[in-house]
Amino acid sequence: MNAVxxxxxxxxxxxxxxxxxxxxxxxxxxxxxxxxxxxxxxxxIAAGVTVDGMRVDLEALGLEIYPFAPExxxxxxxxxxxxxxxxxxxxxxxxxxxxxxxGIPVLTTDRAWANLGLTxxxxxIR
Numbered sequence: 437m438n439a440v441x442x443x444x445x446x447x448x449x450x451x452x453x454x455x456x457x458x459x460x461x462x463x464x465x466x467x468x469x470x471x472x473x474x475x476x477x478x479x480x481i482a483a484g485v486t487v488d489g490m491r492v493d494l495e496a497l498g499l500e501i502y503p504f505a506p507e508x509x510x511x512x513x514x515x516x517x518x519x520x521x522x523x524x525x526x527x528x529x530x531x532x533x534x535x536x537x538x539g540i541p542v543l544t545t546d547r548a549w550a551n552l553g554l555t556x557x558x559x560x561i562r
Contacts (some may be wrong), residue, residue, distance in 0.1 A: 437500065438465040440535040442544035443475035443527055445561055450480065450490075455545055455561030462543065464498030469508070471530035473501045508533050522548045532556065 439462040441449075446468060449459035459466075468476070473491070480487050491501065511533035512526065519529060528546065532554065535542035541557035542549070549558045 437467050437538055437540055438462055439467070439540055439559075440531060440538065440542045441466050441468045441472070441499075442531045442542060442546065442549075443468075443472040443479070444545040445543040446472070446476045447479055448545055448561065450476070450485075451483075453562075458559070458561040459543060463494075466498070466543075467500040467502045467534065467538070467540075469527075469530045469534045470501055470504045471527050475527045502534060504530060508537065511536060518554065519552055522552065524548075532558075 441459060445455065445459050447453075448455045449463065477487050477490075480490065495501070508530065512529045515524075515529040515532055519532070528549075531542060531544070532552075535556050536554070541559050543559050543561050545560065545562050547560050550560050552558065
């Protein structure tokens, strides 16, 4: 594992938006929280995308969907205090907690994350 993908980064890749090339470079060795994966599926369905087979295809490219464990839930909850001024969602904090857990960079399109001041390598891809 070399990177954690936020839902916004995964969606940028899937929709071939600016920043998708940064995800493509690391996709084969990336992980996404199951919480963020749920967000990707929901937003894809809302956009009219057929999601059947999407997970299998991305896993075949090397993406790992990591289960959200009780320990992750606790870190995610605790991150609220440090990040509330930036309005981060539960999904955002789930992504950050996974990056902290594994000590690997987090890729996102959310520019506010660059100012969080966490001991974490946050890479804003656009």
